[in-house]
Amino acid sequence: MTIEQPERPKVAVVLSSGGIKPLAAIPLFEFLDQARIPVDLLVGCSGGSIMSALRGCGYTAEQIRELIGRVARRDLFSSINLRALLAMARLPFGRFDTRSGLVRPARLRQALYEMFGDRRLEDLNPKTVIQTTEIQTGLGVILEEGPLIDAVYASSAVFPMLPPLEVNGRLLADGYYTSSLPVMEAVKRDMDVIIAVIFHDPVDHGANDYLACLSNYYTIQGDSITRFQLALSIELHHHEIIIIKVPFNRPINMWDVHHIPYIIETGQQVVARRGAEILDAVGSVSGQASLRGADADG
Numbered sequence: 001m002t003i004e005q006p007e008r009p010k011v012a013v014v015l016s017s018g019g020i021k022p023l024a025a026i027p028l029f030e031f032l033d034q035a036r037i038p039v040d041l042l043v044g045c046s047g048g049s050i051m052s053a054l055r056g057c058g059y060t061a062e063q064i065r066e067l068i069g070r071v072a073r074r075d076l077f078s079s080i081n082l083r084a085l086l087a088m089a090r091l092p093f094g095r096f097d098t099r100s101g102l103v104r105p106a107r108l109r110q111a112l113y114e115m116f117g118d119r120r121l122e123d124l125n126p127k128t129v130i131q132t133t134e135i136q137t138g139l140g141v142i143l144e145e146g147p148l149i150d151a152v153y154a155s156s157a158v159f160p161m162l163p164p165l166e167v168n169g170r171l172l173a174d175g176y177y178t179s180s181l182p183v184m185e186a187v188k189r190d191m192d193v194i195i196a197v198i199f200h201d202p203v204d205h206g207a208n209d210y211l212a213c214l215s216n217y218y219t220i221q222g223d224s225i226t227r228f229q230l231a232l233s234i235e236l237h238h239h240e241i242i243i244i245k246v247p248f249n250r251p252i253n254m255w256d257v258h259h260i261p262y263i264i265e266t267g268q269q270v271v272a273r274r275g276a277e278i279l280d281a282v283g284s285v286s287g288q289a290s291l292r293g294a295d296a297d298g
Contacts, residue, residue, distance in 0.1 A: 009192035009239070009285035012041040015048030016181040017174070018199030019254040020072055022051035024246045024267030025197055026061045031271050037282055038126075043185045045131040045175040047199070047254070049155040053116060053148055056124030065260060071111035074255040077161075079104040084160075098135060098171060101163030105153065108162070112149040119148045130155045131175030131182040135164050140178035142185055143167070183241065192239045192285045195278060200247045240281040246270050 013029075015022050022044075032039060044052030054064045084102050087094030121128060122145040129144040132154045143151040146167065154165040159173035166172075175182065183196045246266055252259050 008038075009282055010040045010190070011037060011193045011282065012043060012186035012189070012191035012195070013039050013052075014043040014181060014183045014186050014194060014196040015045070015051050016196075016198045017046030017048055017176045018201070019047045019252060020068055020256065020260070021199035021201075021246070021248060021252055021263055022048045022197075023064070023068060023260060023263045024199060024270070025051050025055075026064060026264055027267040027271045028195070028197065028244075029055060030061055031275055031278070035275075035279060037278075040126055041186060041189060041191055042124075042126055042128040043131070043182050044128070044155070045180055045182050046156050046158075048197075049130040049152050049175070050112075050115075052128050052130070053121075053124065053152050056126060056128035057116065057119060057148075058125070065264070067115050069257050069260060071114050072255050072257050073111075074253075076107045076111055076255065077103050079107055096160075099163055099166075101157070101159065102161050105157070105162050108156075109149060109153055112152055116148040116152065121145050121148050121151050124148070129185060131179050131185070132167075132172040133175055133177040134170045135159055135173045135177075136171055138178070140175065140182070141170060141172055142182070143172075187241075193278075193281050194239075194241045196241060196243050198243070198245045200245055201251055202247075202249060239285050242274070242278060242281055244270060244274055 011032075013025070013032075015025055025048075029039075042052040042056055044050070051064075054067065059067065081100065081102055081104050083093060083095045084100045085094070086092070087096035087100075088102075121130065121143060127144070129142050130151045132141045132143060132151075133139070134141050143154070150165060150167060154167060154172040155175045156162075157164055157173045158176070162173075164171040164173040179185075181196055181198055183194060186194045186196075248263075248266060250259075252263065
């Protein structure tokens with residue numbers, strides 16, 4: 001008598017935007033590895049696209065920490081496009097259009113090249129897809145092939161701070177504008193267990209400078225979009241969606257590499273609280289698959 005092995009559920013991990021805060025997903029991936037739960041799909045947006053791409057490239061947790069610690073620097077965003085700045089003030093010699101940005105992207109793209117080289121998105125394992133936004137229509141665009149640095153840059157290009165990137169005739173910018181947590185993409189691809197991770201900034205009610213106020217706006221806007229899309233995803237999905245919120249008690253910028261230990265520790269604390277729930281969800285879906293198989297045999 002042959003004993004049928006239970007069908008393995010398809011597992012997706014969806015990582016939200018968040019600069020370097022998605023490094024907090026490292027403990028989650030370590031937990032999944034230790035529990036021998038393979039991931040079939042990675043979906044990332046903005047900062048989450050960087051972490052998804054690093055995981056898809058096969059980097060270890062230590063290699064990811066080292067890479068981010070080395071390339072995430074304040075000067076990535078210090079090369080100002082003076083003509084764009086002049087245009088904002090309506091001064092002579094200023095120029096700004098839909099292909100412009102206040103910051104020149106060359107240093108950021110070089111940092112991405114240090115991480116990803118000439119890799120292509122379609123070659124990553126597990127399959128990795130990345131959320132972007134077409135700025136001419138406001139539509140969300142999922143990338144799943146092409147140069148990896150182009151996909152990750154486009155997903156992270158906060159327009160108008162950074163210029164959008166033309167990909168296949170479309171001007172693409174930060175995926176945050178359409179889906180900061182692109183869980184619907186995992187739903188569309190019929191994943192059985194979806195682990196959706198939100199890296200959440202606190203709102204600074206005492207904000208008194210441009211960047212702090214802008215960060216507040218993005219946080220509030222992202223929360224609103226995420227709530228709507230999660231409600232729709234839960235309504236449409238027929239298996240398990242585990243929503244994991246990783247809360248931070250302070251704002252963390254992309255270049256704040258001194259916060260990496262705190263980011264990792266915060267992720268560890270959340271995984272320690274939610275790990276059993278993940279195991280239960282995977283086991284539950286596996287059990288349902290076994291029962292369906294038994295019913296079919298009967």
